[in-house]
Amino acid sequence: MNTVQKIEHWGDVHHPVWLDVVRIVLGLIILSKGIAFISDTGAQKDWLLQSNGFQFSGFAMLIIHLVAFAHLMGGLLITIGLVTRFAAVVQIPILLGAVFFVNIWRGFSPLNSELWLSILVLFLLILFWVVGSGRYSLDYWMKTHRSR
Numbered sequence: 001m002n003t004v005q006k007i008e009h010w011g012d013v014h015h016p017v018w019l020d021v022v023r024i025v026l027g028l029i030i031l032s033k034g035i036a037f038i039s040d041t042g043a044q045k046d047w048l049l050q051s052n053g054f055q056f057s058g059f060a061m062l063i064i065h066l067v068a069f070a071h072l073m074g075g076l077l078i079t080i081g082l083v084t085r086f087a088a089v090v091q092i093p094i095l096l097g098a099v100f101f102v103n104i105w106r107g108f109s110p111l112n113s114e115l116w117l118s119i120l121v122l123f124l125l126i127l128f129w130v131v132g133s134g135r136y137s138l139d140y141w142m143k144t145h146r147s148r
Helices: 003-013 018-039 041-051 057-080 084-106 113-131 138-144
Strands: none
Touching: 003 113, 018 041, 018 057, 018 113, 041 057, 057 084, 084 113
16 A cells, blocks of 8 residues: 555544534535625735736636636535545635635734635635545445445
């Protein structure tokens, strides 16, 4: 077994049931952020053009739509527990950008709830990248019902 397979096996063996509830809540949070991105693209575009110095509004809109699509699909996949590790890995670069480029300029004050939420979600994504989806997921169901 290589290192990745050992980590996946360890994550599958050491997965308490309460982590499934955390995974579902995490997926719903990411899904709701994707819905928020789609519902207010104009404000997101204005913010990107002002803060990061994008010259082309088309590029800003492309980034907004890619992030929204990744959040919608990733949040759904994490919630139902289908290819959870892959969905978490796809979300990690987005959350790194949210922590280091979007939310950190407001400071580490307790009032900056978006920064703390982004840090918490980033930590949880890394956790579920290691431990996987758990017993109450489509991954587990497909693995146990493969012979049928």
